[in-house]
Amino acid sequence: MPRNPTHRPAHPREHPLAPGDLLPRDEPVRLLDETGASHADERYGMPPKARLLEGYRALVLGRRLNDQCTALVRQGRLAVYPSSHGQEACQVAAAMALGEGDWMFPTYRDVVAIASRGVPPAEALVLLRGDWHSGYDPARYGVAPQATPLATQLLHAVGYAHAAKLRGESTVVLAMSGDGATSEGDFHEALNFAAVFHLPVVFFVQNNGYAISVPLARQTAAPSLAHKAIGYGMPGQRVDGNDLPALLAVLDEAVERARSGGGPTLVEAHTYRMQAHTNADDDTRYRESEEVQTWVARDPLTRMRALLTSKRWLTQAREHELVAEAEAMAAGLRVAMTDEPEADPEELFRHVYATRPPALQEQWELLADELSRSEASAGSREETP
């Protein structure tokens, strides 16, 4: 990855921002209304046509990926899938806001964001398929391994950004989390470190209203999650998380602030997980289907399609092309998930330490011996009629 030296100020700003600069708006930023009609904003401009079309393509692919994965779980090809169905605008915007040398620190729910950033879906799904704990080389894509222990990755993101600053690199780090994770102590520590050291981090909270069954009201009594930013001395902003243009505008601004030495930002996207927490969850135990239906009406894809069609930027032919591309991606994924290589048991021992210690070698030899004996007995069983 290219590393561009920058001229970021070595010290935090001399004049801390005034409270008015740190508080988010009372209402989330919106550039599209629920019908997909555009909505002018005094501060955030509509991204250009090419960017919107690129975003729409990623949305179509992302939705298809989510739904293919849900099907793969039902077929037993994935161990588990926490779908971001309904949150694809956030997923896509997270990837699009970053440049080549930047880094993303995702969670278990962010497969679509990871894929949008260029990680091949089959590599992104290694964890959830159960082959290994992570399937891609983080440095190759600028994507940290997906974190399951909540909020822990936010500190890693801050440390990565701190190192980038010390090394004089222009990297911006996007630290992703859900609404529930904001209650963990690590969330607080991460925001505080980022603000105190004035680091190039964008904290991106996808507030989908629930942490499994627990609604947002049990996580915070603050007016919004973005309001927490002021307590750390960084700006916070709220954005409609099903409005891709608004997400791009708000994240672009935050990334630009980080890159130009303006320090961290907390962005809260208001969105909704339209499906259960994972396939193992039963969401009828804690929410009404009417609530889900309200959010189906705010589907991020429908809104973007309406915008692009009304502007005549999206032709039928282009729409068909995108659908075909998504189908091809899904078909490729199905093949990749069907052809199942035998997992290699020696992998268990290979990577624990840089050099395999003798005690682990001994344990591997024990297992290898077991395996060869069971193979031999299976062989002899085959021979006996």
Place this chain on the structure above:
Amino acid sequence: MTILQDAPPAAAAPAVRETMTMAAALNRALADALAEDDRVVVFGEDVGALGGVFRITDGLRARFGEERCFDTPLAEAGIVGTAVGMAMNGLRPVVEMQFDAFAYPALEQIVSHVAKMGNRTRGAMRLPIVIRVPYGGGIGGVEHHCDSSEAYYAHTPGLTVVSPATPQDAYALLRAAMRHPDPVVFLEPKKLYWAKGEVDTSITAELGRAVVVRPGSDVTLIAYGTSVPTALAAAEAAGAEGRSVGVVDVRTLAPFDDATVTDAVRATGRAVVVAEAPGFASVAAEIAARVGERCFSYLEAPVRRVTGFDVPYAPPKLEHHYLPDVDRILDAIDTLYPDEA
């Protein structure tokens, strides 16, 4: 002086005797304790409307109300830390950690405060807290959902560490844990949640007592949690090969019941400890060492351990290679008879 009042007169829940899963037995233990003792409060992540991701608290909020069974903000240090304060002020908190590895944010509270308060205050302030932790693998879970984290707790003086292997013990030991004056880390083997067995709620159990679950005169297997059924299956298989193999279920990992285990091993002269956690510096290692010290002159062969490998818990596709199974136990038993090799 302790700040706790005497237990209120027990409006004991009517005894039942029926076949149920371990999950149902735990649920019933919580319900019976909530009904009998209004100092008991149950809280954690998703324990309210959802009834817990494993449904162990199913129906408790509806039956006992939001004040007795409630969801907290998503913060394990917060859950355990506030349980400390509640116990200091006369309540008996029972908290749920959602999975083994998600209890780690609470370790500071557990190690530095939960475990030490009684000692620090020379007994003036004991903390009757139960920390329930679903633990262990064998369920095809992805990383951080299958840790056997018992050694971290067992290594911490002041904690009583319990793990049941049957629905009956799940009920009786959890009831005992909730009556205990000191903090208990109650490790629930999640692979056994849906295994069924008979539960008689009038049977009580004492913490700190191991139990011989299968007598045997040639070899003693020592196990706890998920490894108990595996050890029993191995004992059965060894029996078919003509060896009389007994099984001890440790049940309380700390403080350890040396007497029961020592008696059993002295009678056979051969011992294998079975546990799923990595073997290095583990509870199994401690048990093997204690048996070695106490039974040396009775032993026909060195004490063996069959444990997980010293690697991070395997991903779902590889976990069958990682987990101790019947064959691995039988292999270990064979090594106790070098002359027959």
